[in-house]
Amino acid sequence: DQQVKQNSPSLSVQEGRISILNCDYTNSMFDYFLWYKKYPAEGPTFLISISSIKDKNEDGRFTVFLNKSAKHLSLHIVPSQPGDSAVYFCAAQITGSARQLTFGSGTQLTVLP
């Protein structure tokens, strides 16, 4: 039972355009959401997060949107750069618990020059 789903295994965008990565979750107990970026042969690197009490969080070129009623979140990257090419993982957490992360299966983003 996948509680966090990333339905697009891959996404290609042109440099300078917007990249939109999507994530759906099923467990309504999740109250904190994170995006991680992963390059080959490296561990996941934290990118941005959002609490369930917010619907938007920005950090530079990265914005995460949360739609609690739809149990959906998205990561927007504007403008996309070739260095953004990586696997992006969506993760969710129940902060009152041991705080382990439940991950989606990842989306491979390729930014074309």
Next chain:
Amino acid sequence: DSGVTQTPKHLITATGQRVTLRCSPRSGDLSVYWYQQSLDQGLQFLIQYYNGEERAKGNILERFSAQQFPDLHSELNLSSLELGDSALYFCASSVEGGRTEAFFGQGTRLTVV
């Protein structure tokens, strides 16, 4: 550099064998998490330790065990290895209290032949 150190980076072993993966968390982090990433899958939570005590268990097989030592480093022991145990094993650490992201090591790639 996340500050989380995992050794070894690569490990090749035969079926039926036992291996130990090691993780040193970031300085000051009391929580250590172990995750498994099989081919083209998301990261699956295995187990968490906090300050030497087991805090949470995920989908960890009975053949696998872990511990956290007084100096806070952690070891993941995998025994009676099977071909299907071949995967990337990641360790992550985090501070306790509030909503904080976990920092990941570079992982250990285990190949069972």
